[in-house]
Amino acid sequence: MAPNGWFHRRPKMKEHSSRSQTQEIPEGLWTKCPNCGEALLVKELEKNQKVCRKCNYHFRLSARERIEMLVEEGSFEEIGGGLASVDPLEFPEYPEKLAKGRANTGMNDGMVVGRARIAGWPVVLGVADFRFMGGSMGSVYGERVTRALEEALRRRVPAILVCASGGARMQEGILSLMQMAKTSAAVGRLNRAGVPYITVLTDPTTAGVFASFASLGDVVIAEPGALMRFAGERVAQQAGPTSKVPDNFQTAEFYLQHGTVDLIVHRKDLLDTLSRVLTFCCQGRMARETPEALAAMR
Ligand SMILES: [Zn+2]
Structure with missing residues (x-):
């Protein structure tokens, strides 16, 4: 017979630091900033577009939250919503992971795209949701x-893609990797036709997505502090000529200094910045769909 206590965990010693007190705050009403540890009232955080009031940490947004934040109300019409992944390699536990992603997000994959209107300009918008795998x-x-x-090319309206990704999906093997070439070729066709293409890189934008359509925007915008990289830190260190890489070398701020990113924009200014970029690209080339213009079309 097992001695007493083998199958019972000992209760942990109580900690009395202020950090442990913030962790005990009831979930749902409050949350903790992962960057500075500040306890934040969830309602206040949502009012502040999910940015920490103390340190400006940008929490991740769902695709739905991002779309609501950017487009004119009621203007988003989804494209390709019925597409769903199959399991071509019969990869272990892939169907379960897809089901979990669907339950987490209410979407059937990690990218939603559609026609929309931003500040009166017709656009095609795509938004990633990091919670889906x-x-x-x-x-x-x-x-x-x-x-x-392709829809942006056909209608000759700007394309905007808000990116977040851990990279190519290993469960689909080479079919995932070839998406890098396919999406990059589509960006090439847009470029040759002179149709504006804007990307917004959010935390984290990495690997196969970073190394394809995400970094190919005519204008590349990033959110403050966003992690951006192709390979992980240790791999990057081994690949370089020196063993030491700068401390912040995989952040939006580093890429801004070195020309991969054009602008770092605080979330509260993102809509305004996109409006200005769209006006700069489109003024005199296409019609703005103001409420008056839309009424005249009816
Ligand atoms: Zn914070």
């Missing part, structure tokens, strides 16, 4: 990005 790019994700870019 870490925003990984499988064939549906890549197909939706491509359809968004």
